[in-house]
Structure formats: structure tokens, C-alpha cells
Amino acid sequence: NAGVTQTPKFQVLKTGQSMTLQCAQDMNHNSMYWYRQDPGMGLRLIYYSASEGTTDKGEVPNGYNVSRLNKREFSLRLESAAPSQTSVYFCASSEDPGTTDTQYFGPGTRLTVL
Amino acid sequence: KDQVFQPSTVASSEGAVVEIFCNLSVSNAYNFFWYLYFPGCAPRLLVKGSKPSQQGRYNMTYERFSSSLLILQVREADAAVYYCAVCPPSAAGNKLTFGGGTRVLVKP
Numbered sequence: 001n002a003g004v005t006q007t008p009k010f011q012v013l014k015t016g017q018s019m020t021l022q023c024a025q026d027m028n029h030n031s032m033y034w035y036r037q038d039p040g041m042g043l044r045l046i047y048y049s050a051s052e053g054t055t056d057k058g059e060v061p062n063g064y065n066v067s068r069l070n071k072r073e074f075s076l077r078l079e080s081a082a083p084s085q086t087s088v089y090f091c092a093s094s095e096d097p098g099t100t101d102t103q104y105f106g107p108g109t110r111l112t113v114l
Numbered sequence: 115k116d117q118v119f120q121p122s123t124v125a126s127s128e129g130a131v132v133e134i135f136c137n138l139s140v141s142n143a144y145n146f147f148w149y150l151y152f153p154g155c156a157p158r159l160l161v162k163g164s165k166p167s168q169q170g171r172y173n174m175t176y177e178r179f180s181s182s183l184l185i186l187q188v189r190e191a192d193a194a195v196y197y198c199a200v201c202p203p204s205a206a207g208n209k210l211t212f213g214g215g216t217r218v219l220v221k222p
Contacts, residue, residue: 003156015195028117035212040215041214042212042214042215044212058209059211094208097208100145100162101159102147102162103147104156104159105156105158107154107155108154108156109158
């Protein structure tokens, strides 16, 4: 099993450009999540999908959109990138949205917005 | 908003026990999760729960509003960032709240 995979690994954008970060998991998990990681602030939840066909906002959703394409894939879109969105983005998945379920993370996408 | 506090850095010598504290700002019982992060890699779960537990060299203590991660016989290879995260038992969905991360430094 590859677990959780993310593409691309690195990306540089100019302010105002758009892009989509891709995430896929092969563990047949129902729930998927997008986080951003910033120094001193830990990981903050952007959006999550408790199950296929549903998405909900997390702590920092502004400037982002998501699509749960199918059970395996959950994408994050930046419509008009801003320097404040420079960060490392992690995708995660869990079997169910239970409060003790382990979230498994991908290796991250390092995004720089100039 | 729930907040999770942990020290930014902890330094130790090889072979010692490293303890990382994690405290909550809310008055409710939570499930704690401890993750290990090496830059460029996926964060990996070390230990979790709402009671004390152990996984190999990693011990997790549990109090109602705090937890500690103890790394036994710490090695230079353990130098990394450790995240404490919590999930309230009544949350609709497994929405984790993370602390800012603790960088562990290990002197040979």
C-alpha cells in the first residue's frame, strides 16, 4: 500500500495564479482532510470530508475550495493564490470520522507564493 | 476556540529520557494524539488515547487536561518535531486540533 500520496511535492506560484493540490489514499478510508503547516502554529485544518460526497470547512477555509472526487481522492484548489498561502500542505485520511481514529498523513506539498 | 500548548524546543543528551508537555486551554476531557514529524516526510502517529499508554520507547501520560510524551533512551535519530493533537470526545467528526510542535534537540 502506498498509503496517502500527494502531488506535486513542490510548487512555486505567482500571486493571483491558481492551482490544485491532489491527494489520494489506497486504504479504503471514508474520511479525508487537508491541513496547512506554518511555523509555530502546528497544523491547522482547512477542509475535511467525513465521507464520500460531503465536505465541511475547518479552521482556516478562506481562499480554498475542495472536491471529494471519489472515495480515494480529495483535492484542494487555490483559485487566486496569495503570499499568505505560502505553507506546507498535508492531506490525511482516517477509516471513519470517529474521535479515536488515527489520521494517516501524506508527505506534504511545499507551496511558495511570490 | 480550543488551544493546545506545548514547548517550542526541548534539548537533551543521548540516552536520557525526554519529556514533552502538552496542555489544553479548555475544561473538557480529550483524546490525545502524539505525532512525529521529520521535515519532508509524512507526520506519523506515535501513540494516542485517553489513558496512559506505551508504544516501544514512547510513553504517553494522561491527565484530564494534559498529556506528556516521554521518549526513553533518546537517540540522535530522534531529533525531530513532535506534535500534540487533541480531539474532543463529542466532536462531530475526527477534527484534530494541533499544538505548535516541539523541536527535540539531542546532543551526542
